[in-house]
Amino acid sequence: MTTSAEAKTIVTAAVSRLFGQKDASAIDEYFGPVYVQHSALGVDGLEGVRTLVASLPANFAYELVRVIADGDLVVTHGLYFGFGPAPVVGFDVWRVDGAGRIVEHWDALAPASGPDPRAAVDGPTEPQQAESGEQNRALVLGDLESAADLVQHAPAYAMAPGATTNVVVRQSIAEGDLVFTRAAGEVGGAAAILNDLWRIENGAAVEHWTLVAPVPATLPHDNGVF
Numbered sequence: 001m002t003t004s005a006e007a008k009t010i011v012t013a014a015v016s017r018l019f020g021q022k023d024a025s026a027i028d029e030y031f032g033p034v035y036v037q038h039s040a041l042g043v044d045g046l047e048g049v050r051t052l053v054a055s056l057p058a059n060f061a062y063e064l065v066r067v068i069a070d071g072d073l074v075v076t077h078g079l080y081f082g083f084g085p086a087p088v089v090g091f092d093v094w095r096v097d098g099a100g101r102i103v104e105h106w107d108a109l110a111p112a113s114g115p116d117p118r119a120a121v122d123g124p125t126e127p128q129q130a131e132s133g134e135q136n137r138a139l140v141l142g143d144l145e146s147a148a149d150l151v152q153h154a155p156a157y158a159m160a161p162g163a164t165t166n167v168v169v170r171q172s173i174a175e176g177d178l179v180f181t182r183a184a185g186e187v188g189g190a191a192a193i194l195n196d197l198w199r200i201e202n203g204a205a206v207e208h209w210t211l212v213a214p215v216p217a218t219l220p221h222d223n224g225v226f
Helices: 004-020 025-030 046-055 130-141
Strands: 031-037 061-070 073-081 088-096 102-111 146-152 164-175 178-187 190-201 204-214
Touching (some): 004 073, 004 088, 004 102, 025 046, 061 164, 061 178, 073 164, 130 190, 164 190
Antiparallel strands (some): 073 088, 164 178, 178 190, 190 204
C-alpha cells in the first residue's frame, strides 16, 4: 500500500526528472505498465509519455511550485516554459497505485496572464496544519466563506471568461490547509475544466488560485478529460 507521503515523493521525483531534466528513463522507473491518459497532449499509455518527452522543445523548462497529496491522488501546480510564446500555468493530477507506480493522469493548462507569470502561482507552497485536510475539504465542497482579505491570484484562462454554470466537482484533493478541486462545468455556455486551489484558515478561504481551460473538441484517446 502506498501512503500519501510516498505518492507525493514518487510524483515529485517523476515530474522533476521528466520535465525538469527531460529524462525519459523516469518512465520505466516511476510509471506503471498500464497508464491511463486524460490529457490532450498525448495518446494513451506509456508511448504517449515517451513521445511527449522526446518532442519537448530545446527551450522547454518546468518550474514545480507546489505539490499536494491525498490518498492515491497527487496534484502538481507549476509553470511550463517553451510550449508557446507565453509561460503556461498547469494543474496536473496523478494517480499512484498500491505498488507505487503512476497509472493515471489528468491536466489543465492555460497561459499565464499579465506581465509576471509567477503572479498566477506565487504564495505559500507547503501545506500546513496536516490534520485539518478533511475538515477543510468539507468547507470547500460545502458553503465556503471567503475572508475579507482574500488573496486572489492572477487567474489563468485558456478561454474567454463568462458566467460559470453547471459545475460538478469530479476530484477533490486536500492536504492540510490546501484544497484543490477539479470540476466539469460551462463558462459562457462552453464546456470547461475548472481548477481551483484554496488555502483555508480559521474556517474561511484566505487565498485562491484558479485555472480555466476548455474541454478539447477532440482527444488523441478515448478516455475523456475527466
